[in-house]
Amino acid sequence: MRILSVRNLRGIPKLDFTVPDRPGAYLLTGANGAGKSTVLSCLAQLGDPGALDRFFTPNIRFSDFDADDVYRDSLIRFEADGKVVEFRYRSGKWRAAGEETENKLDLFGFSSVVFAGEKRKVFPEPGETFSIRAVRPAPENLRSAAAEIFDDEKFHQLHVVKSEITGTEFFLIRRFEAGEDRFFSENNFGSGERAVLRLIARIQSLPPSALILLDEAEMALHPRARKRLWEYLRRTAAARSFVILVSTQSASLIRGADRGRILLLENDGADGLVCRNDVYPAAVLGEMALPEDILPEVLLLVEDQEASMLLNAIVDKLRACMDQEFPYCRILPVGGYMQVVILMDNLSRVLPAYIQKRAVLDRDAKPFIAKALESPGRSHFDVVERNRKQIFYLPCAPEQGVIRLLESDVRRHSRGLSELFCGRSPHLEDIVYHDARYRAVPGTNRADCKEKLSLIVRGIMKISGEPETNVRKKLYRYYVENRYRNIRELKEDYCPLIFQK
Numbered sequence: 001m002r003i004l005s006v007r008n009l010r011g012i013p014k015l016d017f018t019v020p021d022r023p024g025a026y027l028l029t030g031a032n033g034a035g036k037s038t039v040l041s042c043l044a045q046l047g048d049p050g051a052l053d054r055f056f057t058p059n060i061r062f063s064d065f066d067a068d069d070v071y072r073d074s075l076i077r078f079e080a081d082g083k084v085v086e087f088r089y090r091s092g093k094w095r096a097a098g099e100e101t102e103n104k105l106d107l108f109g110f111s112s113v114v115f116a117g118e119k120r121k122v123f124p125e126p127g128e129t130f131s132i133r134a135v136r137p138a139p140e141n142l143r144s145a146a147a148e149i150f151d152d153e154k155f156h157q158l159h160v161v162k163s164e165i166t167g168t169e170f171f172l173i174r175r176f177e178a179g180e181d182r183f184f185s186e187n188n189f190g191s192g193e194r195a196v197l198r199l200i201a202r203i204q205s206l207p208p209s210a211l212i213l214l215d216e217a218e219m220a221l222h223p224r225a226r227k228r229l230w231e232y233l234r235r236t237a238a239a240r241s242f243v244i245l246v247s248t249q250s251a252s253l254i255r256g257a258d259r260g261r262i263l264l265l266e267n268d269g270a271d272g273l274v275c276r277n278d279v280y281p282a283a284v285l286g287e288m289a290l291p292e293d294i295l296p297e298v299l300l301l302v303e304d305q306e307a308s309m310l311l312n313a314i315v316d317k318l319r320a321c322m323d324q325e326f327p328y329c330r331i332l333p334v335g336g337y338m339q340v341v342i343l344m345d346n347l348s349r350v351l352p353a354y355i356q357k358r359a360v361l362d363r364d365a366k367p368f369i370a371k372a373l374e375s376p377g378r379s380h381f382d383v384v385e386r387n388r389k390q391i392f393y394l395p396c397a398p399e400q401g402v403i404r405l406l407e408s409d410v411r412r413h414s415r416g417l418s419e420l421f422c423g424r425s426p427h428l429e430d431i432v433y434h435d436a437r438y439r440a441v442p443g444t445n446r447a448d449c450k451e452k453l454s455l456i457v458r459g460i461m462k463i464s465g466e467p468e469t470n471v472r473k474k475l476y477r478y479y480v481e482n483r484y485r486n487i488r489e490l491k492e493d494y495c496p497l498i499f500q501k
Helices: 036-046 051-055 067-071 101-108 140-150 153-157 191-204 223-240 251-256 281-289 305-320 337-347 363-372 381-390 398-408 410-420 428-434 446-464 468-483 487-499
Strands: 002-009 012-019 024-030 075-080 083-090 093-096 113-116 158-162 169-177 180-185 211-214 243-247 262-267 273-277 298-302 329-333 356-361 391-393
Touching (some): 012 036, 012 273, 024 036, 024 223, 024 251, 036 051, 036 075, 051 093, 113 191, 140 191, 140 223, 153 158, 223 243, 262 281, 298 305, 305 329, 337 356, 337 381, 398 410, 398 468, 410 428, 428 446, 446 468
Parallel strands (some): 024 243, 024 262, 298 329, 298 356, 356 391
Antiparallel strands (some): 002 075, 075 083, 158 169
């Protein structure tokens, strides 16, 4: 086990961080001030003996105050295989305790350690010039990776030229203009492009089993480019046994990450910080998952877009039949049923108390929630028990509800869909009884119903010309109109969801 311990540094009283043992790309996240940059800056010392002095040294000094006092009680401790190296700030420098202790840092077991992701521009030495004959194409794997990440073919024309003075390589883009080749230097690129190019070049030069530290993965990148960069890092880490730690607050990256690849730094409830791993993305996102607009009076968290459309149809029908003021509601798709519950629990600590928060789960999640409550020792017992009064359920799993309704009386619902789409829809009987693809789907479990509903939706889209989202919304409204012909039953099921305090 490889542990970094920090005490009284940058306002952090206590933090113990375990470096992942398994190769892979990991997202290091947490609120501002949670210690993300501190962790990466400390770990940089493993590959750069001057890193601590560069990252943790007072940059302003006073004639009547000893700036070094801010680090007087600070401690940075590395531990691996039972051996320890401690650093303290003394006489203007970070110094390791004992003799030859720097060599013990090799026990962390990485072939190389790099702090990557710089955004600064690089320049040749003053007065240095280059020969056009020295320009050569960049390595193919670098060109291909850049073209993939930025989705831009221009990077296939990426070239490099090397300084004979410093050995630094500079990137160029070759363009054929006005009948001749022209080269544009990297300082004409965007800051995000420069940073990614240097990051890729650095990574591709490393031996297997390296540790790569990347602070602020956003790097002035468009969200789509950011996701493609993350996919590139994941593939590269797996192929070359790298451990890549990426600090980020990007909601899009966190939502798409596997639970086992998220490292969450947060307050431990006492006097320090703790790193949690194997956490649900929803537990990380907290208020970041909530769109930045007017806060609702009732926030309804659901599993996915299908559940959102179904619940929206239910709320609209309930609103239309109520003779009292209806609160402003917002429906937010989150993820799996347990992610919904965890996010609701998390939001209770960051949103105003007047906002009523509800988890509205698909009906097929009900037995799993019941099982989580069976024993205090069961996984997620605490979070479910704490929020059990705020957990509600849809009348069905969305796709199953629609398909089971339509198949219950195909002839009647064929007429109903024709009216719903003003005659511009296929006959439901033709799809259910005669479409070979539909008949090949065997049952009515959730996966089968998803496939069946997609076939019906595509058939309606083809004839009606309506967008897929519109078609699905109409089908869910149709389901609700048929499921809740009895308004009293609708009110009994869902008035507590909206009006219960």
